[in-house]
Amino acid sequence: MSEIILPGDKLPIHRALVQEDPENEAGSNITIGPGLYKSINSKQIIPTQAGIFESKTIKRHEQLYYIESNSSRYIPQTNDYVIGVITGVIGGESYKVSLQDFSNPVILSMMAFPNATKKNRPNLQNGQIVYARVSNAGNEIETELECIDPTTGKDGGFGLLDESGFLFNVKSLNYTRELLFNPNSTILEKLSSRCKFEIAIGINGKIWIKCGDGLNLNKMEVEDDNGSSTVSNDSSKDIKVTLAAVKYITQCQHSSPDQFDNILQQSFKDI
């Protein structure tokens, strides 16, 4: 079921669901997601964003409602996967991280890394980027990130994204969610037919991609002595492939799925 809902519209859900105690009446629990708001006094669920209304049954007796909308400004929500840029250190204890240009900075504690202790701290420089999870986002406190999987205490894929990959921004946040969460999306699948790549998608509109072996700065310096030409050729090719991949991903954002093949062809035509 998909329907465009605007703020002020009535939600196309069962009458009983908006009553005071929906569990008893309709026999199901309701979880509301982004774009919906439950008014504290009237207990009504009202839409607050424009977008496509989605309704899903997660389990028996449990309904999920949310509005799939598209925006370009990222507002942190707990459990979001994001890519942040380190912009400074606050009080020697935590990093100041920027999630989007011209947005409020967020905090990444130095303790929120695997195996971090007071003595064994991560050493990140300004300008480096990390893949992180929003651990705490609320109105009253400053947003916090963490680079650790809280259930296992391991890195869980979070942490520093090294310089061998390229970082780029996409304007639409909806698109990054699509890439990250939609299992039916073929965009990345199609790309994998052209090149080997490693990707990190932050739903704050930042994507890190490394094609082939990526940039290997250290390797280049080591091998400069005995065979520099082959190495530089390799990295030159990887750069081209990466740029083509970036072009492809950026352009897919504005196109319908049937054009993806065409765009892929276009982007990779020089390689």
Added chain:
Amino acid sequence: MSRMEIYSPEGLRLDGRRWNELRRFESKINTHPNSSDGSSYVEQGNTKVICMVQGPMEPSSRSQADSTKATIEVNLSVASFSTFERKKRSKSEKRMVELKATLERTFEQSVMCHLYPRTLIQVDVTVLAQDGGLLASVTNAITLALIDAGIAMYDYVSCISVGLYDQTPLLDLNGLEEKDISTLTIGVIGKTEKLALLMLEDKIPLDNLESILGIAIAATHRLRDLMDDEVRKHGNVRASKLAKN
């Protein structure tokens, strides 16, 4: 104005110089030892400039502190009596803002700013008299004051203006010449051929550019020597005092 001969057939200019002659260049460093960390006074012909450097010091506002390098702030004030006709100049004039930005950006590169993170180097320049080559004299004065303040630099930044009269380049223009012919100001780091600063505001033929730059670079190298002499002279005076103690 038009009746004056900028460059006579005999090869003499308004003030009796030849095409390739500099004006009198005099400089002093450490002129204000009490009020500033580094100071200088430069006279190029009748253009007179005082420059004072404070710092590297704590910036007055947080926003000026850069955690990777020092910030350079140039305050340029042109005295209202500096020209023949008394005229008040405001700092917000576009021309002044442009000069200020040009100077700041030039010295950001030639000073080793990365050695002084989170600090401010404040440069106050006062122009006492103007007779052409303003930007050049100011740049030279700042260089000397920075040296006096002991701030790490790669080399001298020496700066000169050159004009073009017909096909002849004229070196180090005075105020009258500057009004009539187009002027190119260049700043060079040390004795290289690398341009740190470049400003041309009026038309010159493209094909003459090379000859103008040639003479200008030679002049900046000469100026560097003149400034170097002055700094060394001052250094010797200080060194001799040390030896006596």
Added chain:
Amino acid sequence: MSRKIEITTNEKTYFIEALKNGIRLNGRQFNEMRTPSNIFLSKDEYGYIELEWGLTKISCRVSSFIRKPFEDRPFEGIFNINCEINSMASKQFENGKNSDEEVLISRIIEKSIRRSNSLDLESLCIISGEKVWSITVDLNFLNFDGNFIDIGCFGVMLALSHFKKPDITIINGGKDIIIHDINEREPQPLSILHIPICLTYSFYNTSQNVEENIKGESDEDAIYLLDCDYKEDLLKDGSIIITLNKNREIIQLSKNGGIPIDVNILLDLSLNSIKFVNELTDLIKTLIKDHEQQRFTELNLKLLQVGADR
């Protein structure tokens, strides 16, 4: 809130590595300009243009009125360029606040066009000491994708070439004037003496060692890019703006700080630029010519013409 775009080390290293391999991130050659696209020349009014250049977008309007000339210049009209950069173009520009960057941009456009006498001011004189045309160009930047100066200068020149001022008759022995409505008499174009073209080269130091570059020991590490986009603009180590016209005259040169540039490179760049200057000048001329032609046919001005073409 920071008014700064954060550049990550990833972007920077990738950019530099790509340059070392002769690749620009946007796929262009080092000295390749973007071509202006979607050029809109207004048909209803004279002197309004819009154009896109990559993603940079500008609009430019020329307006005119009659006023008394300045006392010290009774024979000259008045010409002003008004540059407006606000946060519409990019969030890095603050509303109502003139940063140094913005002042530099408008200063250079002004120097290139106004100071170089590109517009013949004496032809704007109607009655000396009494009435002259005052021409104002309002340049608005609608979107920022680098290189405001080159594009702004191109836009202003295009708008000035497009503009026409109403025809005027002087009556009563030079005391009064009649301003003819543009529908009554064909308006007059401005007299433009030459078309200045700005070209901005950004340079990048690819070696780790800044010192060597400043002391002039190595040249090969410096890379020069023409017409940079916004990312290249953020990463640049310095830039030089060369303004030239078709007559091989340098109108303006400026290098505001940044890493030093070798004299020979400066000469090479200037000589190279002539090619682009010719292309862009011709582009302005063809655009205006085509536009005139189109107007001529659409309004059926042929009907009004008496006799043969002069």
